[in-house]
Amino acid sequence: MPELPEVEVTRLSFAAAIAGGTVLGVELGKALRWPLGCSPARLIGRSVRAVRRRGKYLLIDLDRGLLLVHLGMSGSLQFGRQLPAPGGHDHFQLVTSHGTLRLHDPRRFGAVVYAESENAPAAQKLLGKIGMEPLSDAFAVDPFYCALHGRRSAIKQVLLAGDVVAGIGNIYASEVLFRSGIRPTLSAARLTRPRVAKLHAAIKTVLARAVAKGGSTLRNFSSASGECGHFQLETMVYARAGQPCRVCHSDIKSLRQGQRSSFYCPNCQKF
DNA sequence: AGGGTGACCTGTCGGC
DNA sequence: TGCCGACAGGTCACCC
Numbered sequence: 001m002p003e004l005p006e007v008e009v010t011r012l013s014f015a016a017a018i019a020g021g022t023v024l025g026v027e028l029g030k031a032l033r034w035p036l037g038c039s040p041a042r043l044i045g046r047s048v049r050a051v052r053r054r055g056k057y058l059l060i061d062l063d064r065g066l067l068l069v070h071l072g073m074s075g076s077l078q079f080g081r082q083l084p085a086p087g088g089h090d091h092f093q094l095v096t097s098h099g100t101l102r103l104h105d106p107r108r109f110g111a112v113v114y115a116e117s118e119n120a121p122a123a124q125k126l127l128g129k130i131g132m133e134p135l136s137d138a139f140a141v142d143p144f145y146c147a148l149h150g151r152r153s154a155i156k157q158v159l160l161a162g163d164v165v166a167g168i169g170n171i172y173a174s175e176v177l178f179r180s181g182i183r184p185t186l187s188a189a190r191l192t193r194p195r196v197a198k199l200h201a202a203i204k205t206v207l208a209r210a211v212a213k214g215g216s217t218l219r220n221f222s223s224a225s226g227e228c229g230h231f232q233l234e235t236m237v238y239a240r241a242g243q244p245c246r247v248c249h250s251d252i253k254s255l256r257q258g259q260r261s262s263f264y265c266p267n268c269q270k271f
Numbered sequence: 272a273g274g275g276t277g278a279c280c281t282g283t284c285g286g287c
Numbered sequence: 288t289g290c291c292g293a294c295a296g297g298t299c300a301c302c303c
Contacts, residue, residue: 073297107280
């Protein structure tokens with residue numbers, strides 16, 4: 001469920017509250033995608049410094065080491081002093097003096113991994129190939145254009161791969177391509193500079209807007225404080241196959257790319 | 272090295 | 288009602 005906006009909304013919903021807390025306990029449920037990478041007991045007594053985000057990863061900085069949290073396809077976090085009793089899909093809990101952080105993840109594609117530092121191999125294995133942060137100043141048109149120029153795959157696939165720009169998943173890839181008038185099947189290398197500039201602007205605008213709207217709640221996403229998002233109410237193409245385009249009223253089409261659905265308007269995105 | 276495919280896991284929904 | 292296949296917001300290991 002979580003793309004960059006949902007992960008950022010989650011971060012904002014508990015980062016300030018957990019900062020300064022001391023780890024009192026770590027509880028593991030069923031196995032997630034990867035093992036924690038250290039004994040839970042080793043984390044007890046450490047304090048939480050801050051919570052950052054890199055792509056779709058949350059980085060929970062401790063006074064020594066950090067936890068990398070990924071929500072996978074179906075994960076969400078909850079944070080509070082008094083959480084209800086854990087259920088069968090709650091697979092990780094970080095109990096701190098400021099409250100408990102809980103990972104709920106039915107499909108278990110998510111993960112919580114400990115690393116000694118951001119540069120340690122355990123962290124770099126996950127963060128090493130992540131592309132530019134789209135909401136940072138480092139994400140500029142020139143480097144974006146250069147990176148896309150070397151890719152012959154379809155632009156939708158390149159956006160999803162995340163090694164050029166970080167954090168764009170299946171919903172927002174379709175949305176930013178609609179707003180820049182680009183067909184998802186077009187080879188990334190064939191985009192002219194003006195079109196890359198338009199795509200760049202759409203990525204910044206759409207992701208920032210989605211964060212402001214609390215992310216997208218399609219099935220059951222909610223932030224760590226339990227708030228649902230509302231961006232799904234303003235999607236232009238995602239999951240709208242057969243419905244009229246909100247701009248030109250043509251039928252929205254869908255197709256499969258790399259075993260994932262893409263949505264586009266054949267009139268607004270001609271090539 | 273870039274690009275394509277299967278794999279991981281559970282829940283839900285539509286069709287027969 | 289029940290079963291079965293397709294699909295779901297991600298991404299990595301593995302092939303060519």
